[in-house]
Amino acid sequence: MFDLISDFFRTLYEETGWNFVIFYEEYEWSRFVDAIWVSLKLIAASLIFSVLVGVIGAWAQGSPMRWLRLVMAGYIQFFRNTPPYVQLLFFYFVVGNLTPKVDMGGYYEPLIDSFGWAVISLSFFAGAFNVEIFRAGIEAVPTATREAAESLGYTRLKAYLYIILPLAFRVSLPALNNNLVNLVKTTTQAYAIAVPEMLYTLNQVWSDNVNVEEMMIVLFIYYVGLVAILVWGMHRWEKAMRVPGYG
Amino acid sequence: MAWSPDQPIVSIQNVYKSFGPVEVLKGVSFDVMKGEVICIIGPSGSGKSTLLRCINALVPIDRGSIMVEGQEVHDPDLDKLELRKKVGMVFQQYNLFPHKTALQNVMMAPIHVLKQDKAEVEARARRLIRKVRLEGKEDAYPGELSGGQQQRVAIARSLAMNPDIMLFDEVTAALDPETVKEVLVTIRELAEEGMTCLLVTHEMGFAREIADHIYFTDGGVIVEHGPPKTFFKEARDPRTREFLSQIL
Numbered sequence: 001m002f003d004l005i006s007d008f009f010r011t012l013y014e015e016t017g018w019n020f021v022i023f024y025e026e027y028e029w030s031r032f033v034d035a036i037w038v039s040l041k042l043i044a045a046s047l048i049f050s051v052l053v054g055v056i057g058a059w060a061q062g063s064p065m066r067w068l069r070l071v072m073a074g075y076i077q078f079f080r081n082t083p084p085y086v087q088l089l090f091f092y093f094v095v096g097n098l099t100p101k102v103d104m105g106g107y108y109e110p111l112i113d114s115f116g117w118a119v120i121s122l123s124f125f126a127g128a129f130n131v132e133i134f135r136a137g138i139e140a141v142p143t144a145t146r147e148a149a150e151s152l153g154y155t156r157l158k159a160y161l162y163i164i165l166p167l168a169f170r171v172s173l174p175a176l177n178n179n180l181v182n183l184v185k186t187t188t189q190a191y192a193i194a195v196p197e198m199l200y201t202l203n204q205v206w207s208d209n210v211n212v213e214e215m216m217i218v219l220f221i222y223y224v225g226l227v228a229i230l231v232w233g234m235h236r237w238e239k240a241m242r243v244p245g246y247g
Numbered sequence: 248m249a250w251s252p253d254q255p256i257v258s259i260q261n262v263y264k265s266f267g268p269v270e271v272l273k274g275v276s277f278d279v280m281k282g283e284v285i286c287i288i289g290p291s292g293s294g295k296s297t298l299l300r301c302i303n304a305l306v307p308i309d310r311g312s313i314m315v316e317g318q319e320v321h322d323p324d325l326d327k328l329e330l331r332k333k334v335g336m337v338f339q340q341y342n343l344f345p346h347k348t349a350l351q352n353v354m355m356a357p358i359h360v361l362k363q364d365k366a367e368v369e370a371r372a373r374r375l376i377r378k379v380r381l382e383g384k385e386d387a388y389p390g391e392l393s394g395g396q397q398q399r400v401a402i403a404r405s406l407a408m409n410p411d412i413m414l415f416d417e418v419t420a421a422l423d424p425e426t427v428k429e430v431l432v433t434i435r436e437l438a439e440e441g442m443t444c445l446l447v448t449h450e451m452g453f454a455r456e457i458a459d460h461i462y463f464t465d466g467g468v469i470v471e472h473g474p475p476k477t478f479f480k481e482a483r484d485p486r487t488r489e490f491l492s493q494i495l
């Protein structure tokens with residue numbers, strides 16, 4: 001891949017001054033590839049955990065136990081009403097300081113690194129919205145469907161897993177789609193706690209090479225492409241889950 | 248107390264139920280013997296559906312007692328799963344699970360709830376689909392079936408749990424007249440096989456033909472009851488007469 005494009009971009013730089021250094025210098029290229037992996041891992045982990053938080057949270061929200069519903073309400077208020085950037089800093093610098101450090105043989109490493117805190121912070125942030133998104137979907141499932149499940153002997157948990165959640169999911173997908181797109185873009189804020197994802201890495205590249213414009217173009221294209229792939233996947237999923245006469 | 252088949256399979260004693268200020272059941276009592284077919288008729292809002300829902304504990308009662316096979320339903324420590332294995336229920340709006348095919352709808356509860364073997368459940372489900380005359384519709388989703396077909400899937404779904412008692416809550420009320428018949432045929436076959444059936448219905452002709460006993464409810468109480476022959480001809484209470492004159 002690198003060999004294929006490096007000549008083109010080197011010539012481009014020499015003839016026009018457009019400096020896409022990440023595409024023709026081996027060291028910068030390896031930084032760029034690493035950044036892709038870190039950002040994809042960050043996005044994938046945050047997507048998965050935020051959806052899990054949403055699924056579990058929406059179930060807890062409908063719990064007969066009052067204290068659990070109160071905890072959920074508090075969680076949603078906190079994470080929905082504060083900036084994700086502040087949350088990241090809070091988790092990394094405040095909560096991170098309180099967690100134990102691990103002896104690595106002479107030196108100490110925090111139990112959870114900046115990448116870990118970014119995943120936790122972003123998952124809870126997007127998860128708070130996912131809870132509300134799934135709740136709307138759950139409320140769209142008719143009471144009669146619940147009663148049918150109940151009269152067949154389903155417990156609350158089994159009815160949720162096998163009947164209510166699959167139906168609620170279908171209703172929730174368009175809204176979930178939106179929130180996950182936002183999450184993909186919010187992962188760039190992990191920059192604040194030095195997670196070497198795409199924005200952080202390209203920022204270092206343009207500091208070293210003074211090529212902000214070129215790296216900005218790369219950033220935009222990268223995220224446009226990434227979100228396009230996510231949206232395409234979500235639409236495919238929506239289509240695959242469609243059933244006749246519902247949603 | 249062990250229950251034996253010569254005792255009532257369902258025994259309802261002096262049941263009261265209110266929804267807020269509205270008293271829906273005001274002291275209802277009756278017994279159902281195994282294999283009997285009971286029809287409950289009466290004007291809207293007379294508590295018929297609530298009564299059925301109380302029998303399988305979808306709705307808790309305020310006072311009184313409901314025994315199903317000798318087990319008190321109105322017991323906070325009741326094993327609801329045990330009750331629901333014994334009592335099947337079919338609803339007015341079918342309430343099928345729209346994301347599953349007809350066959351899957353029938354198979355779900357035995358697999359998820361009773362944890363029975365999948366292959367064995369599937370064989371039984373296919374038999375039940377044939378029994379309700381829906382061969383060829385196994386892979387259709389509820390949205391692709393007519394109301395009458397959906398209702399027959401719902402009946403098969405209940406039967407898959409091998410219940411001893413079936414509750415039918417106005418199961419033909421949402422159907423057009425032509426499809427009512429296909430559902431009634433299915434219920435009649437069940438009754439003839441000896442299934443204990445409790446029906447809330449507005450199909451008087453059907454009630455007269457199928458029921459062993461008819462109960463007429465109004466204002467939360469049983470006004471009058473009797474076997475269909477005498478009930479329809481010799482109704483004494485003016486409320487029963489008025490209702491029958493409007494509906495027949």
